[in-house]
Each structure stands twice: as C-alpha cells, then as structure tokens.
Amino acid sequence: MGKTIFRENFHQADWDEPIIYEMSTPGVRGILVPEPDQKIKDRAGDVLAKIPASLRRKEEPNLPEVSQKHVLMHWTHLAQETMGSNLTNDISEGTCTMKYNPRINEELVENTDFSLLHPEQSEETVQGILEIYSEFENIVKEVSGLDKATLQPGGGNHAVYTAASIVRKYWEEKGELEQRDEIITTIFSHPCDAATPKTAGFKVITLQPDEQGLPDIEALKEAVSERTAAIFMTNPEDIGLYNPKVDKFVEIVHEVGGLCFYDQANANAFLGVARAKEAGFDMCHFNVHKTFGTPHGGSGPGNGAFCCKQKLAKYLPVPTVEHDGDKYYPDYDRPHSIGKVRDFYGTAGVIVRAYAWVMAMGEEGLRETADISVINNNYLYRNLVEEVKGLSYCYPDNGLIRQEQVRYTWKELTDDTGVDTLAIERRIADYGIQHYWTSHEPWLIPEPMTLEPCESYSKDDLDEYIKVLKRIAEEAYQDPEMVKNAPHKAASRKRKDDNMLDDPERWALTWRAYQKKKDKIHAD
Amino acid sequence: MGKTIFRENFHQADWDEPIIYEMSTPGVRGILVPEPDQKIKDRAGDVLAKIPASLRRKEEPNLPEVSQKHVLMHWTHLAQETMGSNLTNDISEGTCTMKYNPRINEELVENTDFSLLHPEQSEETVQGILEIYSEFENIVKEVSGLDKATLQPGGGNHAVYTAASIVRKYWEEKGELEQRDEIITTIFSHPCDAATPKTAGFKVITLQPDEQGLPDIEALKEAVSERTAAIFMTNPEDIGLYNPKVDKFVEIVHEVGGLCFYDQANANAFLGVARAKEAGFDMCHFNVHKTFGTPHGGSGPGNGAFCCKQKLAKYLPVPTVEHDGDKYYPDYDRPHSIGKVRDFYGTAGVIVRAYAWVMAMGEEGLRETADISVINNNYLYRNLVEEVKGLSYCYPDNGLIRQEQVRYTWKELTDDTGVDTLAIERRIADYGIQHYWTSHEPWLIPEPMTLEPCESYSKDDLDEYIKVLKRIAEEAYQDPEMVKNAPHKAASRKRKDDNMLDDPERWALTWRAYQKKKDKIHAD
C-alpha cells in the first residue's frame, strides 16, 4: 500500500489570468486562413458586394487579436485552473461516476478514420462507425436486458426526454394522450425525471420517501390512476439505497396501464448484477459518460443510451442502425418514430470511447467494476462516519446496506460550529480535491454531501479522502471562520457576493455586458 | 494593446506530490502487455528455464505498481509543476531562444508515417523523411552560406563536438595532428566551445574580452601559432554584442593555417542578416531547438545542424543524405568520415518540426524573426535599465548597440540590499515567470542576468517583464529577507541546504539511495 497522501502544502495553479480581451492587440494573428488562389479570386470577383447592405457586416467583429503562443498559453492556464477528474481524487462528485477516462480512447477518436467522417456520407463509406454503433447497442441491450436501443440523445436528461417523447407518442397513437397526462416520479430520482416529462407536456407527480428513505409504495398506490402515463424512477436513488420493491412499483404502474422508465444513468455498480429487464421496466437509459467511462468534458459532450422493449421500438428516433445481413445501414423508414431529438446520430465520439472502454474490460471487468464500486463505497462510508467528527448520513437507522454512493449530512457539525456544507465543499479544494456534490434540490437531507468512490479509486485515495474530511472537520471546530472563508488555495477565492449573480443589474454573462455594468458591479 | 499583465495573485500548481514509489501497491497494474497466444506458449516451452542461472533475474524488479489513472495523475501533477515556455512569458532563459513551439509540429511528428519508421528500412520506403532531411539541410546551408550539412548531432554541444572531431580528422589526415593540438576560444563563447575540443583531445586556449567586452583581437594574435588547430567562437557572444571584427579573427586563424568554427547555436536574430559564409568561417552549427522553433523538452531532444565548406565535407559523419537524380539515399561510403557521433540519423523528429517551422515562416518570416528579436531586445533593455532600480548591464559605456540579448548586472542592488541575483532569480517565479538565466561560468559580470526576448514575445510580455523586475527590485529594497527566502509561490520552496547536493554522504540520485541515506539527510 502506498503512504496515505495528504496534500498539506497544496496550492492549485492560479495564474491570475486576464480575460482574453485584455490580451488583444489590433492586427495580431493567431492563425492564418488558407487564401483562395488568385485564379479563384479573379473569377469570383467582389463577392462581398453581392451581399445586400442590410446583411453585410459593417464592422469587424470584435474578437480578440492574440498570437498563437498567447492563445495556447491562456487556455493552458485556464486548464491548469480546472480540476479534471483524471488528475484528481475525484470521489467528490457523487451521482456523477467520475471514473478514469482512458487516454487510449482519446487517441482512437482522433483517428481520422473517425474524426473526418461526414454524417451524410453513403452507408458504404461508414461501415466501421455503424458497426461500432451496432456493437455498442448490443452491449447496452445486454446490460439492460431490453430489446432495442438508440444512441442519439446527447446526455442523460436528453435520454429521459426521449423517454418522455416516446411515452407521449405511445399514448398519442393509442388515442389516449388527453387522458394519460401524468407522469409519476420520486423526489430522490434525478431532477430530469421530473423536468423532462414536464417539458414533454406531462403533469408531474412526485412521491416523497417512506421513513426508510425508500420510494413510498403506498404513496404510489395512491398516485396511480387511469391518468398515469408512466413512472420515471431512478434506482438506487441518488442517496445510494437500492429499492428492493422496485418490481412492485413497476407492477403497480403496469396494472393501471402505465409505462415504466428506469433512469439508470449511473448503472456502474450494477453492471452484470441487476438489470432493467428483471425489474420489469419498459425502458431505461444509461449515461454513457458515467457508466461507460467516457470523459465529462466540463459538462459534455455526453451521451444517453436509451433502451426499450420491442413494443416501444417503433417509436425510437430516426435513424436506427440496422443490419441487412450484409451490411449496416441507418433506417429512416420508421413511420411511428417520434422524429429526432438531435441532429444526425448523436455524439459519436462518446460511443467510440465507450465501446473501447467495454472492450478493455469484458464481462469480468464490468462485474469487477460493480463489485469494487460497492466495496469502495462501503469502506469509505464506514470509515468516514467513524472518524469524522460532526458527520453522519441519511437514514442512518434504516438497516439498509449502502450500494454505490451515500448521502452524508454535516448537520451536527453545522449546528456545533456554524460551518455549513457549502463552506466545507469549498474548503476541500484547498487540499487538491474537487468540490464535492452536495445534493440535488430540494435538500431533504440537511447540509448534504454525496460521495461516489467508484472502481477507479484506490484504497490510498479512499484513505486520503477520509483524512482530508477529518482534518476539515477539526478545522471547523477549531477555526470556523477560516473554513467559512475558504477556499484559500484554489484558483479563485470566494465570490464577494453571490447575490450579484441573481441581480439583473449586476450579472454579466459576457465581457461586453461586463463593460457596461462594471460600475454597478464594483459599486460598494 | 492589451493591459499590462501582472500576476499579483499568482501561485504555481503545487500538488505536494509524493514520489511514485510512495503510490505503489503490490499487484496493481497500469497497463497490460499483450500475451502471446497459447499456441505460441506451447511451442516455445519454458523459455525462462533456458536462461543460465547467473543471468536469470531472481527477484521482481522493484518498480512501482500503480493504476493507469494514478500514473497519469502523478505525471500530470508534475507537468503542472513545470513551467514550459509555451505557457509562460519566457524571456527569462537568455541564450536559450525560448520561442513559441507550434503545436501543429507536434501533430506532424505523431503522424505514423513518421513515428513508426525504423531506421533500417530500405531507402525506397523512407523517401519522405529523406526528402525532409535534404530540404532542411538545404535550408541550413542557405542560412549559413556553407556547402554541406549533417543533422546527426543531438544538440549544440554535440555539433560542436562534431566540429572538434572534424578538426582532428582534418589534421590527422594532413599528418599534423601532433603539432596542431590547440583550439582557441573566447571566454564569452559557450562553455561547449571549450569543453568539446578538450574532450576531442585538444588543448584549449581561452581569450579574455577587451575593454569593450568584445573578443580581444590582440590576444588572438598572441595566441595563434603553428599549433593552432582551430578557433571555436560564438558571435554575438552570449552577452549580446556583435563582434564587428569577426572576419579579422577568421583571417588571423586562417593565416596560421587553422580552421574556423562558428558557434551559431542561437542564430535567431541573424536569420537572413549575417551568415557564417560572409565572415569566412569553415564550419558552423545551429541549435535547431533554438533557432528553428523546436521544443526544448526539459533539455532535449534537441538537434545540432552542422554545416561546413566543401573541403571539410568528406569528414562528415556517415551517413550523409544524398540524391542520385532519382531518389534520396543515405551515403555510408565515405572513407574520410569521422565515423558517427550518434546512432542512425539523429533526432529526426526535431528535423520534421524545424522543417515545418521554416515552411510556416518563409524567407520573409525568417527575416521578420531577426528584426523583431533585436527590436524586442532593445525595447526591453532600454526600459529595464531606465525603470528598475539597482539594475545595470555589462559594458554600459562601450557604445555598442545590443543585438538579440543582454547580460545585465544586479551588482548595485546587491551592494545596496544584500539581495543577490540568485535570490531575484528565485523570486521571479513567484510572479509566474521562469527563473532567468544568470550567466555561464565564470561570472565575469557580477550578479548577472541574461534575457533574450525573441520574436515570440509581445509588447505586453515585455511590459510585464519590466513591471515584475521593477517590483522585485522594490521588494529587495523594502524587504530583502522576503526576497532572499523566495520562492514563496512556486511548486517548491527553497532548498534547505544546497551543500547537501555536493556532499557524497547526503546526495541521493535515486529513491533507493535516498532510503539508505535518509537519516543522514534529515539529521539536523
């Protein structure tokens, strides 16, 4: 075992970096564009003159003018001021499955055999990428046990929105959409399980947890009716409890004719362990950027792999990827399709990476992923709860063993010291660790913290994390003001006044807006 | 113009990173090696048993065992703790020509059409790289005005050593080697102009400067004799003065029959302005990693492009790159050759990059490089000398206009405050700037600092540099102890005791040595 790392002297890179506009000098170039040759120019004539005055740009766009070295330098500084999970002990971002994103997969997507494909190329010329799509669909079908998949959605929300669109189409085709206008979800399901059905036009009914912290089956029984279009639920919910009656939920909804969608964004800890099929779901989705090891990109590109049973397959967005016995082809001829949720085929690079990730792991590797994820989590949580003063976790007495993540609570520490979870979240960055995820809204658990130590983390990482939280808790008891004023060693110090960002007079979304509002922003 | 940048709140990344051995856990893997398949294993049998006992490894080599994520993380942290010039305002490393190293060139050398070439491939299969060698040789021949080139040396020293080897061979073939055993150089020429002739077996005579700071022509006249094998000299020497009598030096040496080698490592400011040919030199070299924009790699791989007149061409290392009218080929059939200075063809990737750099610039670009380099330098030096308290420069009254770099002196400031150049050099890192280059040994100029603001730096960079040095000088006057204890915001703090590194009992070149000496090292 390595020594337990503790970055006592840590400081994040802080370049005190100007805004790119402050680095601009007229006339400087970062790169030159290939000019058309003289013969082209001669034959083309004055092309700009052909643009009618109302559409012709009158002034040079106000872009910065910066040399290539300085562009590279600036964004490299900004990069260093960002804590990517590949560089850090990123157990912090619970519910996000911040696993290692293999570098080899980045090499694969830089391959011009992929990166320079146009989506309108003939199917003959894209057999390779179609094969990867098809193979990865087979993988998610196997992992879910469902029958058909689409990889078009650009993320988890988008996949859940796709589910909502399919539910709508399903009832529309049945002629019952007017009646079936409710979608049920649970409060510990991801916000998207409520927001996307709403966007798709449904009324949303949200179930509160029972006293164990599990979805309340009695509440469900009361909620279902002939108006129920579907249930959208996560399991384990984001507090890390597996709902052992999940199949009963499905049954109850099915009984009233509703459809059942399983938000399996983070299926990491259940790969090869439990599937949508066995629980009876009609649909599910995976966040490919979580469960299948692709990078999060600071918030995308991600991908949502949506799976469904055969009966819903006809509603999938076009095109689906099919094989005619001889070759792969995109199938647009799907009259019942909801249409499209995204242009072309979705975030293809994410799929190439995910396919490569699965191929690096195999069946045994996927199962090992699940095993180590829950073992890591149980090791972390037992030790945290034992060693860190003022820390507890939600529903401590429900007798349920935690699975892949835990929602903790700093309530005791906050009561004792006045240091709240947001302060601790900021402080952790001073030890070289990404701010942790508190909780989705609403905060049913007070002063929450959610950690997910998936399979990528070593025992040393877990021990470091424990040691850091222990130290911060001690600091909170000894020097609460210091913790409240954190971070001290991150790339940026505490914002002066978060209210500014909610104030139309003082928010500024662009440099041009900032120029206009500067005085108000800096008026004290 | 952008605002003058001043990184008041700068802090370098400091991950307080453990040694990789401290991150090791038995059994962990970073990557798996492809296993031979079972049929191979079966037929091969127990191969290890065939190794005689004395040569068979008995114990696992003690390498760290670290997962892939942690390997990546560790070296990424170490990277962030390193100030590459592409990320910084690196005017600091005078004599090193820290210019922008274009990213596109890195893409080109990752191209498998280059990166996966074996040097023993048939010439038919390497026409592309041979063409680039040939083209780049043509470029350095044109830039120097000389007749023939080799790109085999791995750096500047290596090229100068090649020169020394050629001088030796030349006299050997003339049968005069015993007599011609002296090589003359000047004290402001690079150390390699003394060290490599010595290594090649010559006695070295070093000329001191005249009162203008230029090489002393009278001293040369005294030094030359029938024992003079050659002169090896830099011009401008590394204090930035152009020797206007350089051709006289050549003449004087030629008169006694000696050869003349021009160390043009940093020819950046003289591209298209002045050449070895016009000054009469027989040989010269360029540091490709300086003058031609290739990255320095933390100290290599570099490349030394060696050029010579026709009469010395036959001594060049084998192979040379030739063209038979139809195709390129490596020529090994050179009976007078010194042999080889490096395996195969030298650092080919450096040549690909350098060729691309020249092709991005063209004749106009090379000349612009020269112009802006000397303009930048004169702007910087005038303003520094005017604005920074306690700072002066060498030979201030010699009436000569500085060219591409200047050797400054902090003597006045040191006398006033006790803060020496080494302290200031450390302190500058606290503002996000690389430690500057003081001077080669010996320090003829007290408390030296050498800056070279080549063409890659913007006016804003020059102004930032001036502002930072001005600030540090003020600090030295106001709070000398603080400056002496610098750096405070770099990736590492000041070494406890530099003497340890010269003490055989307390130096440690490897982790295994450190384990053995730890107690002595930490005994206070």
Place this chain on the structure above:
Amino acid sequence: MAKRAFPYIPNSVEEIKAELLEDIGISDVEDIFKEIPDHLRFDGKLNIPEPKLSEYELKKHVERILSKNKSAQDNLNFKGGGVWQHYVPSVCRTIAGRDEFLTAYVGDAYADHGKFQALFETASMIGELVEMDAVNTPTYDWSNAIVRSIRMAARINGRKEVLIPASMSPSRKKVVLNYCKPDIKVTEIDFDQETALIELDDLKAKLSEKVSSVYIENPNYLGYLELEAEKIGELAHQYGAEFIVGVDPSSLGVLEAPANYGADIVCGELQPFGLNMKWGGALSGFIASPDEEKYVGEYPSLLFGITPTVEEGEYGFGHVAFERTSYAQREKGKDFIGTSTALYGIIAGVYLALIGPKGLIELGEGIMQRCEYAKEKFAELEGVSIPIQTPSFKEFVVDFSGCSKSVKEINQLLEEENIFGGIELGEKMEEYQNCALFCFTEVHDRYDINKLINSIEMIIEKY
C-alpha cells in the same frame, strides 16, 4: 499466468479487495448486493464480446473496425448541410485534449475557475459575433438551441405558435416538431423554389397575434442568404412575436450580426469553430439574446457570469440566476438542463481567439470566392445548372436534371474517384429533385474544386 488486476481498477487486486472487505466487516461483496432481492438479480454472465485486455490489442481492434470507414482525410468531401468540414487548428486539439478540461464536470468556479472563465470567454466572443450581451453555455446542438429558443419565446409572450421556414434543415425540423409538442403549434412558411427564400406573402398570411415567434435561418439550409431577413423581423415584431434567427456563425465575419437586423434571439451551431465533423457528433448549439431579465430569466441552460471575489482585482465566476433551472426547481424549472457540450464550447472560444476578426472575415470571403468559382465551373458542365441565383454562403444547390445520371449514381461514381459529392436533395426536399447541395470551405483549393468538376464531367460524359 495468474489473474492480472485491471489497469482501470486499482482495487481489483485480490489482497486489497480482501483487506477492504475485512475492514467493512464482511467476507464477500454479495453481503452488499444482498439488498437486491434474488429475483431482481441478473442471473448469469453478460454476453458481450471477449475483451482486448492489453491496450495494444484494444487499439488494433478498434482501428481495424474504424478502417472500414472512408474519411475526408483520403477523400475530397463536398458535403455540408449542418456539419461542415473546416480546418481544426492544432491549438484547438491541444486544449481539447488537456485532461483538466476533458475530465472536469460540475465543480464550482473555485477549483474549476478555468472552466468557468473559458466558457464565459466563449460566450463573450459569440456575443460579439451576434452583437448581443447575453449568451448561454452550449446546448446539445443547433437544433436543440432552436427549440429552446422557441420555448423561451413562448414563455416570454405566453403564445403557442411558431412559424418556421419550410426550407429549414429537414433534420433540424424533425427535432423542432417533436420538441414543440404538445403545446406549441408549428407552422411552416413557404419558400420560393427559385430563390430558396421565404415567401413574404405566406409569412404575412400566417402571422397573427397568436404567433409567439418567427424563426428563420440565415444563411438557410441550402446556403442562401435570407435577403429579406430585416423585413421578416419587422413583420414578426408588428404582431408582437419574437424574431429568432439561426446562424452558421462562421458566416459572421462577412454577414451582419443578427441583432443588427432585428433578431431578438439568435441561435446557431458552433461546430465550424474548431470541431472536426466526427460523423456529426461534434455539434454544439448556442443561444444569445439581449441582457434583459425577460430573456435571461427564460434560458434553460446554465449561464456563467463574471463577478468579483474577496480578493481585490480578481475575476471570479459563478452561475447566473441558477433558480431558473430544472436543477434547482425540477419540473418548475425552464425545460431541462444536464450534461451538454461544454468542451465543444471551450474549443469554439479557442478557435475564435485564434482566427480573430480579420481571420474570420478572410474565412468568410474566401469561402464565398470558392463558391462563386465553383458555381461558374459547374455552370460550364453540359446538363448541369445552378438553379438558384440568390447570394449564398458556403453551400448552394446544383441541378443535375439535364444529365442522364441521377445524383445518387453520380455520387457513387464520384466515390470511386475518392470524392464525396454533394448531399442528395431529392429525398429531403421534394422541390429539389435531381439536385445536390454542395459545400465549399477553406479546406478546398482550386485543384480540389477542379478535380471535382473534372470528375463530374467525366462521369456525365462517360456513361
């Protein structure tokens, strides 16, 4: 050989696993999974392909599959239509590949200060291109940016109908039709087949006080400039509707900023800015509007703002009006927000800073010059014509009706010459049978264009 630990799973070493289990106080992982009732457990092993455990074999395996593709590396590509082949500067690739940006996620603007600043800067540059003060963090793609703009408009004025041009990208239209359901009625405005422009009369006929917004694209899907854009905006405004303009922003070096011809909301696609085509996988949409609460309060996306910190002179960043979002309010938020395309947004900023104002103008002008040159060359071909005379940018329609070969056949034959011909329009828009949509960018030199023309000439003549 003994079982080897997985390189991506440090704790997969048996001894470590045992140590962890012991610490937890259990003997087997099943003691954790026992929370899952047996009948919900997957009984068996996942039936997926045998892995390639070594990185080398994995690489070879995936490369072998990918090599079944033909790409624009070895083929001349003239397809656009929503994904365009532009040159991606090496600096863009470098920044995109930095693990810091690549693998960040939802950190706040302290530890992820750089990410916030980068996206703020991209928004700032986009804002300049369209001349608007508010710009969002990126959406999934342009199509998504359109529908979100439409729904923003609907929330702003409470109306439930949108007019879109029948000439818009058929693919983006599919997204719009689905996303507007069930409450926003989508009405298509006719266009003139000969000019490819919106029929103003039809627009007038369809406009009413019920219309929430009018959406147009400029240049439109077929590459033509919507010449009466300003007029269209005025008409929309007469009825109190929001005027939404969708743009390919690479045109904005030479084309007017939409705000200056009346747009209330601008949206578009960032792919031209430093992102390779990736089979259409590298799309990223943006939305811009005036910096008014009325608009800003309706964005569904995250919004990053600049704000002071406790350190004098330091720039800080944070989420603007976070309460809007579905993260904060679940179904009461504005539509929904989740993982989108932040990294692409960052790259677009790098691209814009690299190319600068003069470069963007040169890019635009150079593209138009190539197009005009190509149009002339096409027109010289027997049986080939340029049916639409409206000024265009980057793309235009070529009519092969006079040839004995169909567009599909021509494209097949072009493929044999290592050319990806124009997009076949007949299947997508009934108005343009036997037509193809050709795209020319800065990656094409005269030799490339001539090769295309000569190949077509040979194909037409030969068969």
Place this chain on the structure above:
Amino acid sequence: MAKRAFPYIPNSVEEIKAELLEDIGISDVEDIFKEIPDHLRFDGKLNIPEPKLSEYELKKHVERILSKNKSAQDNLNFKGGGVWQHYVPSVCRTIAGRDEFLTAYVGDAYADHGKFQALFETASMIGELVEMDAVNTPTYDWSNAIVRSIRMAARINGRKEVLIPASMSPSRKKVVLNYCKPDIKVTEIDFDQETALIELDDLKAKLSEKVSSVYIENPNYLGYLELEAEKIGELAHQYGAEFIVGVDPSSLGVLEAPANYGADIVCGELQPFGLNMKWGGALSGFIASPDEEKYVGEYPSLLFGITPTVEEGEYGFGHVAFERTSYAQREKGKDFIGTSTALYGIIAGVYLALIGPKGLIELGEGIMQRCEYAKEKFAELEGVSIPIQTPSFKEFVVDFSGCSKSVKEINQLLEEENIFGGIELGEKMEEYQNCALFCFTEVHDRYDINKLINSIEMIIEKY
C-alpha cells in the same frame, strides 16, 4: 489582402513595430543591425522554398511528403538492431505532449520542480532495474552512454585502453571509435561466430594492467545472452579494470540486474520504454553506477538529487555535484554536457510506472516465447536455418544461405507483401553473410509471425 502579421510573431504588426522603434528612439531596425559591418551582412534574400502560411496548407504539405514513407503502421516490421518496435502506451504520449514538459528547459527545481522530480523518478526506476544507486539524467543515446562510461572509467583508473566486443553494434562501434580518440585505445575482443559470444581466451589475451575497462553488451547486438558475463567481469576485475555492461533494459524483467553479475557501470538505451521508433530519432541513453564519489564525481551528465526544502516534509530537488560539469568548469569539466534527451527520460519513467514489475516480466517472457516460436517456424523452412543456438532475447540471426535468393532480394519481395524483413547482416558483419537479424516484440501476434514465415516460404519457393 493587406500583409498579414505572422501568427508566431505578435510584434510583426506594423503599428506595434513602429511603436517599439519609437520607444527605442530609432526609426529602423537597421539602426540596430548597423553594428554589423556591411561586408559581413548577407546581401539578398534567403533562397528557401515559398512558405505555407496557413496552418492547414502547411499540414497538408508536410503530410504529403511524409506519405512517401511506408511505416510500421501499415507494414509488419521485424527490424530491431538498436531501435525496437514496442507498443507506446497512450499515457506516455499524453505526458510527452504536455506543453509544460515539452517546452521547459533549464529552469531550477522551484519553477521546474516537476521536471526534476520526474527525472529523479526515472533514475530511481532505472536504478532498480540495474540495481545501482546512482543514475544520470539521459544522454543522447546508448552509444553516447557507452563512450561516456568508457571515459568515466579512464578518469577513474587513469588507464587508456578499452576492450569492446567485436560483436557489438557496428553503428555504436563507430561512435565509440570516434569518441575514444585520441587518447583511449580501443581493442576489439573476438567472438565465436557459432555462439555469437565473446571468446574468453581472446579476452584473457588482451587483458592487461593497462586496460581501463571492459565493455560488453547483454543481450548483445545479435540478441544473444552473453552467457559468461559474470566470468568476463571477474577477469576484468582481476586486472583492475572497470566492467561496463550495456543493456537493452526491456530485458531486465527476466534477465539479471547487471550489478548482480559484477558490473561496475551499466549503460543502455531507453527507447524501448514508451518511445516510438521515429526513424531512430527517439534514442536516449542512461548510465548507472554505485553511489560512490569515485563514480558519481566522474559523470559528465547532469545529476538530479532529492533534498529537503525549508518546508517540513516537502521534497526538493537540485543538481548534484554540479561543479563536475563543463557548464561549471568549461574545459576542466568532465567531457561536456548540454541539451540531451530529458523528455525521453521522463517518458521512460512513465512507461516503467505503467508497466510495473509484473508487466516487465511478462513483456520479457512473452518476447522470448515469440522468438522461440519464430525460430521453430524458421527452421521448418527449406534452405533457412537458425545458425546460433545461444539463448536469445528479442532478436536472433537467421541464415538464408541455403536459399537461392539473397537477403536483400528476399527483403525486397517481403516489402511487396507489406513486411519489413530482418536487418541484412552481411554488410555489417562479415561473419554473417546471407544472414538477417530478426526482431520480435509484444507487437507481434501469432498471425503476424505466421504471415512472415509464409511469405518467406512463398518467396523462396516461387522464385
């Protein structure tokens, strides 16, 4: 179009240049260059090719030239002989591409702390492989490491003769012969053509009290294990000579650490550790020795040591015994030091940490298995034989004397099958006419080996 500023030269904008000149108080750059007398000025314009000013055209241009090569990407390569095709892990490439390491240079261990630590760690790992406590920062290549080791030995014991094996790499030998001049006499020790091993009798005959060092390679250039290495060391020691062993360190998972069979100085090549072949351009040498002043004081290279800082518990780094070097002492330093191959050294460390002890053993064993398999397959071919039975690692000699085709002809025909055959030995070593040196590594699977064998079989039979 107006003159465009150079992207690599920010101040090439006319207005800025004018501003700088004005500040300096001159009107023209010639006012600076006037220090150079006219007759020394280059009069004219450099005659070099027209530039490719846009990055896109530059890339196309260089790629077009490079595409005239044929590489091991699309061809099966069986050449070794000092540069070997191993798989380069993606993490190595990532670290190598980070601008921080890539573009650093001579900064001290404060701002360049990471560089020092990285090279210290590489030295630490190499030290473990060879089991020695002192390791230098990298030299240009193995050949350079050899000659520096030889000169170190000469300085240590003041003697002026080195014995080297006649079987060593002919190319490295050329470097040795030049570098030992004029003062160190190089004497070759004969080897037995049938075993490829050093003739102990000849060694004994040539050893004397004048001999400063005995150098051997293990495995040797032809891939064979120098079975009597220990004995050779003993003989050297009997005469008070230093015993220098050169290694391909990728063998050290299965082969004994040289220190354990008597080596005083070990040197070798780092290219197998994470560096692509790059036409032989990615070489990097190392030297290792006991941690004794006698040795450490004689290194010409920079040496990086670990040392405490003023911050309790922090690791600092710095230059060890810097006064040794030519930087410090000019001609009085130890040989010379300059820019070497630091980045390659860093990568080698990344590689070793990735592959780990078990991986290195598997690598070695797997390579030997492939070689044995290939030997058997070769032996089955009519007219082809395996002339040397000494145990080998990675490489071995194949004799084609029984065939009607020369090695050159066979190789030419193999090239048509996309195979780079073994290195032709006849030209390099007169002992092995009609022989070729074949190399097998982990990149070769059974299919590859069989393809080689089958192709040779066909070639032999067919013609």
